[in-house]
Amino acid sequence: MTPPPLPVLPSPTPRPRVPWASAAMLVALGAGTVRARRRLRAIPVLPEPPVTPAGVPRAAGWRLLAARGVEADGATFLAACAYAEREGLRVLDLLPADLAAERALGLLRLVDPARYREDRLGEGRGAGCAVLVAEEVLARAGYAADGPRPESPELLALLRRLKEYAADATGLAVAPGLSAGPPSGEAGPARVAELRAQGLPAGALAAAQLAGLALLAHAVVRRRGWGAAAAGLYWLQPYLALGGPGARLRPADLARATAARPVRSLGAGLRTAAAAARTGGGTGSDADDADSTRAAAYRAELADGTDRFLEPRRPDCPWCGSRRLSVQVTVPDLLQGKPGRFTLERCADCAHVFQNPRLTPEGLEFYYRDFYDGRGGEGAGIVFGRLGAAYRGRAEMLRPHTGSLGPESWLDVGTGHGHFCNAARAVWPRTRFDGLDMGAGVREAELRGWVETGFQGQFPEFAGKLAGQYEVVSMYHYLEHTREPLAELDAAAAVLAPGGLLAIEVPDPQSRMARLLGPAWLPWFQPQHQHLIPAANLIRALADRGFTLLSEQHGPAHQGNDFFGAVALTASRLAPDPNRPWAPPATLRTRARATAVRTTALPLFAAAALLDTFRTVAARRTDGGNAYRLLARKADR
Secondary structure: OOOOOOOOOOOOOOOOOOOHHHHHHHHHHHHHHHHHHHHHHOOOEOOOOOOOOOOOOOOOOEEEEEOOOOEOOHHHHHHHHHHHHHHOOOEEEEEEOOOOHHHHHHHHHHOOHHHHOOOOOOOOOOOOOEEEEEHHHHHHHOOOOOOOOOOHHHHHHHHHHHHHHOOOOEEEEEEOOOEOOOOOOOOHHHHHHHHHHOOOOHHHHHHHHHHHHHHHHHHHHHHOHHHHHHHHHHHHHHHHHHOOOOOOOOOOOHHHHHHOHHHHHHHHHHHHHHHHHHHOOOOOHHHHHHHHHHHHHHHHHHOOOOHHHEOOOOOOOOOOOOOOEEEEEEEEOOOOOOOOEEEEEEEOOOOOEEEOOOEOHHHHHHHHOOOOOHHHHHHHHHHHHOOHHHHHHHHHOOHHHOOOOOOOEEEEEOOOOOHHHHHHOOOOOOOEEEEEEOOOHHHHHHHHOOOOOEEEOOHHHHOOOOOOOEEEEEEEOOHHHOOOHHHHHHHHHHHEEEEEEEEEEEEOOOOHHHHHHHHHOHHHOOOOOOEEOOHHHHHHHHHHOOEEEEEEEOHHHOOOOHHHHHHHHHHHHHOOOOOOOOOOOOOHHHHHHHHHHHHHHHHHHHHHHHHHHHHHHHHHHHOOOOEEEEEEEEOOO
């Protein structure tokens, strides 16, 4: 008997697949639009100025610097002065109500007005149209305001500098009576100059803009509904963020900027990329002349070689005297690409790691030059300016061991330009912060007001003069740079008052990452780091000097740069900066090699940043990072 046929079940309806890339773009654009509108609402508006005769009156103690082509009437000036006085501001960037739409959106991407003033380390950002400045701030910044009216890029660069001299007294405001004047150009050389004046990479930003447009176009073609929604949101973003009733800005080009945004963005990106490629890394004739002069000086200095910068190799450990030494790592200068090779040796008895042979004082001067100041000064300042969380952690470490008002006096040794002291004022506002450093940056820190007094020179030289004057002495990532770290500890003991606190942070040579990454571990930092001291050694040295250990932290001191630093050092080793003035003149081949290596490294940098995020979480939870902090108290007698 034939069995009955089995029933045919309907095939399940396939679930629609979500195009995650297009959805992510849509979410990102939506979040960016909401953020821009929220930030715009946080910018205050000056009172509408009354009609007054043309001309800008002079108010005592204030100067209004307006870019060429920008017109400000006297009433706007007086309204800005009154607002700044009322709010306790010393620098006020004025946004014209008719500011171009894309310029306004760019500013709102860079600045959160709600945090701008309180962010003591934040960079000065503005519209590049007009800035109200207290004359005493201009004087400290060394700016002569009596010259010709600046162009917009000059004003943007000046605002970055002025924010450093009024770290918590710089603000933004919309000035309804201020006119932005004719557009200076949204792309091409003018746009490149403005981006570079703000410390932004013009070529990379143009490439990112073009890549974003390409992704949107791909989404529209392949994903249609989701892609069209993302493209539509991008198209309408200027009006959604800046327009509507009650908007604080009224861009003169808002309708045009919205209607033609894809076409205008494509043209702007192409012109900016072309202009950035034509001008390379140069920032102007003055900078090019300075590089030429610097290159000639380096060529003359290197004619005698670099061996003279090294002392004879020592046969014993400078910490314990043991002669059981082995090579830990030998590397070239991966930080700047200056000629020379450097060896770190490890002591088998106490695990101390030190440069051997070490640099002479003249060698240290040669290899430090143009790293923290000069050619590398701006880059170093940007890096240090982004360590606010680390600075606050260092300052907070003292809370359980000092009064509620904090210490009265604090000396930060190795302060550089005073970034830590500037940030720590938010934690300990009543504390007097002084700074000491070998470099001239400490004088700049004093002018900025980031330290009360700046001492320039070697710390041991000041031990007698400053004996017993400070409640706190800090050495954050300083001891590893010194030639004689034990002498530095002696100086700290002398400078501290009885019962004073000594705070130290240094790289940990016993970190797992040091073994895993080998020569590419960033904290080896050759040739600058002279000594890398295990925590047990440093704790014993402090006890020998009468200190009692109060706290030891490893995880909180971790700096999340192990993998990112390894990629950066490897890329630098494969293709150093072709424009470095201590190298032979760049050729087409060296430039092409550098470009190829940097392009290839981009996805590796992204992966490294992700790995560093996970590594930082693990370091915090296990208290095992690539650095450690110690807090010790000097004996009361």
